[in-house]
Amino acid sequence: MTRVLRILGVTALGLILWQSVVSATGLPRFILPAPTLVFGTLWDNRALIAEHALVTGAEVLLGLLIGAALGFATALLLAASRLARAVLRPMLVFSQAVPVFALAPILTLWLGYGLWSKIAMALLIIYFPVTSAFFDALMRTPTGWLELAKVMGSTPLRMLWRIQVPAAMPGFASGLRLAAVYAPIGAIIGEWVGASQGLGYLMLLANGRAKTDLMFAALIALAVLTLVLHAAIDRLCRRWDR
Amino acid sequence: MTSPALSLSGSASIEGVQVFAPLTFTVPTGQWTCLLGPSGVGKSTILRLFAGLDDGITFDGQIAISDGLTLKGRVSLMAQSDLLMPWLDLPENVCLGARLRGEAADLSRARHLLALVGLSEHLDKRPAALSGGQRQRVALARTLMEDRPIVLLDEPFSALDAKSRAQMQNLAAELLKGRTVLHVTHDSAEAGRRAPPVLVIEPGGITCPTPPTSPPPRAFDAPETQSFDGHLLRLMLETT
Numbered sequence: 001m002t003r004v005l006r007i008l009g010v011t012a013l014g015l016i017l018w019q020s021v022v023s024a025t026g027l028p029r030f031i032l033p034a035p036t037l038v039f040g041t042l043w044d045n046r047a048l049i050a051e052h053a054l055v056t057g058a059e060v061l062l063g064l065l066i067g068a069a070l071g072f073a074t075a076l077l078l079a080a081s082r083l084a085r086a087v088l089r090p091m092l093v094f095s096q097a098v099p100v101f102a103l104a105p106i107l108t109l110w111l112g113y114g115l116w117s118k119i120a121m122a123l124l125i126i127y128f129p130v131t132s133a134f135f136d137a138l139m140r141t142p143t144g145w146l147e148l149a150k151v152m153g154s155t156p157l158r159m160l161w162r163i164q165v166p167a168a169m170p171g172f173a174s175g176l177r178l179a180a181v182y183a184p185i186g187a188i189i190g191e192w193v194g195a196s197q198g199l200g201y202l203m204l205l206a207n208g209r210a211k212t213d214l215m216f217a218a219l220i221a222l223a224v225l226t227l228v229l230h231a232a233i234d235r236l237c238r239r240w241d242r
Numbered sequence: 243m244t245s246p247a248l249s250l251s252g253s254a255s256i257e258g259v260q261v262f263a264p265l266t267f268t269v270p271t272g273q274w275t276c277l278l279g280p281s282g283v284g285k286s287t288i289l290r291l292f293a294g295l296d297d298g299i300t301f302d303g304q305i306a307i308s309d310g311l312t313l314k315g316r317v318s319l320m321a322q323s324d325l326l327m328p329w330l331d332l333p334e335n336v337c338l339g340a341r342l343r344g345e346a347a348d349l350s351r352a353r354h355l356l357a358l359v360g361l362s363e364h365l366d367k368r369p370a371a372l373s374g375g376q377r378q379r380v381a382l383a384r385t386l387m388e389d390r391p392i393v394l395l396d397e398p399f400s401a402l403d404a405k406s407r408a409q410m411q412n413l414a415a416e417l418l419k420g421r422t423v424l425h426v427t428h429d430s431a432e433a434g435r436r437a438p439p440v441l442v443i444e445p446g447g448i449t450c451p452t453p454p455t456s457p458p459p460r461a462f463d464a465p466e467t468q469s470f471d472g473h474l475l476r477l478m479l480e481t482t
Contacts (some may be wrong), residue, residue, distance in 0.1 A: 144325050147295050151319045152388065154342035162341055166329045 033213040042217035048202070049221050054195040057225055059115055059187040063122025064179055064229075070123070071130030072172065073181075078131075079138040080160055092128065100125050100186065104193040118190035118198065125186035126179035133178070137171020138164050173237035180233040184226045199225075244309065245391040245422040246316075247271040249456035252303010254287050263286045264303070265448045267441050271308060273417065274423040279443035280478050285426040288443075289394050292424065293319050303431065318388040320398040322446055324377040326369035326384075332356055333365060336384045348387075355383040359413060375406030393418055395425040407432075408462065431444035431462075442477050451477060 015035050021027075022034040029037060042049065077084045104121055111117035120157075144236045150157045191200025199222045206214035248255065251266035262284030269275045279285050291301055294313060307313060307323060318339075326335050336355060337347035353365055359379040361372075369377055378398060385393060395414075399407045427433055442449050454466035461467060 021254075142325075144321055144323055145327070147293075148319060148321070148325045149338075149342050150295065151293050151317060152314050152339035152342050155344070158342050158344060162338075163327065166327065 001127055002093065007107045030210045030212045033216055037213050038216040038220065040225050041211075041213040042220060045214060045217060049199075049218060051220070052197060052199050053221050055115075056118075056184070056187055056191070056199040056222070057229075058231065059118040059190070060122055060183045060225070062115070063119045063186060064126060064233075066119065066181045067126040067183070068130050068176055068179060071127050071175065072134060075133045075134035075138055075172075076160070076165070078135050079164060080157065092131065096128055101189055104189050108194040113194050115198060117193075118187045120134040121190035122183040122186035125182050129178045129182065130172070130175040133175030134168060137168035139169045140171075157221065162229075169240035170202065173240040176237055177230070180230040181226060184222065184229070188222065202223035245272045245420060246311070247308040248292060248392065248422060248424065248449060249306045250291065250303070250310075251289060252301055252305075253298055254284065254291065254301045254303075256287070256299055261299070262443070265443070265446045266308060267450075269424050271422055272420050274418070274425060275441065276343055277424060277426045277441050277443060278430060278433040278474060278478070279428065281428060283443050285428075285443055286396060289319075289396050289424065289426050291392055292392070293317055313392065316390050317392045318385045318390040319394045320381055320385050320396065322397045322400055324369070324374075324381040326377055326380055328369055331366055331368055332361065332383075333379055335369065335380055336387045338384060339388050348392060352383070352387055353388050356380070358386070358417065359383045373406075375402050375410065378402060378406075379413070382410070382417065386417055391421055393421050395423060395427075397427055397429075400427070400429060402474045431471045433471075435473055442474065449477065 018035050022032055033041075074088070078088060100121065103124065104117075107117045107120050107124075111120055138160075145163050145167065146159065149163055154162075187198070188200035188203075191198040192204060195201040199218045203215050204219045206212070206218065247268060247270050249266070251264075253264040277285050277288065287299060290296060290299065291305060292313060294317070305313070327338065327414040330338070332399065333349050333352040333356065334341075334347075336352035338345045338372055339350060352364075355361060356365060361376060361379055361383070362423045364372060364376065372380070381398065398414075399410050402410060425433075442451060451470075454460065454470050456464070456466060
């Protein structure tokens, strides 16, 4: 309860500060619209914003789902096979030298203006953090557990599945929490490069027409979407924390 | 189940540094043997050699088993840490070995063994809800579930408080009767209660002091237990 009050307090403080900057400086509304105006626009355009938010939300969720599954599988493969570690790990590290943002135009070229280029962006941006967090956790299994399993006559695969994976779930959870914050960034950049729907597209559109209040409204919707997603993932991950 | 005798003769080194000089000893069949010595004399290395956890250890010598069979699949291990899986409840923890070998887990036997170590009221709990002594009881039940003729104990009671330690010693002595037990410890009082036989390992080799005549496990407060404890402690002090 105190946490909710604190968040509300901080938000109110931010809004008051915003409003006073606008009132004091008299900045024109196409540079910095007042919060009252932004929330008015948000309410008036709620159907439009919800429609675009739904598209962005779907891109983010699908990207998150596929990216997390691929990251989980890759980390398992890396942990299970020395050969995979030797071949894949340098490739993974090298792939991080290419900024994912720079790939957005190429992905749009390959996958078109629809959902899939944005899903691919969200996926790419979270794939490495998830893989790396889960793989590190898999390799940090306490030696005592592994030795016990060895004395018990375990096969390496069963050891991986019955001991290393459950022991590494807190690591996977921290990767997922990061992913929940990163995935929307990927989707929005994908939409900026080329799209006909989504909050990123709506922001570009509003910007082009100097509808700064609508741009801010879309931004607030995006922030709320990310916060809700993060809270949902956090709740889901809590069962794996110890 | 017949429990074979174990013997080891040789020396070991890790990364070129000698862990123990050439030594020879035998762990008699079906008995509880303590391997006593100060930290760093290679007690745990010896245990690891018997457990098949010899990665990184260069062992020059041989390990013999009296019945001529291999050690593989006939050894169970209890370590200083209970090594319970925090995500499993107690019966599942006890059945871990079967799960890891892909065998059917006998949960009713697991519950029976947990009752035997005095934990029948805690079956649905996870390890985090138990005290240190209770957790080692679960580890003992897991060891019994494995039902191996050779049991290796790596200071499993050393982190417990005095009362839990004494209770665990008695419980383990009773439940592991008939198996070949090699118990590594640095606690002369613990070894003193258990003997015979006690092997004292020192940088120069191994000695086997003459134990009191009464059968183990002896009472904590018996004069001969106390004097033997003192004798063992003196042996350890004099050799380091």
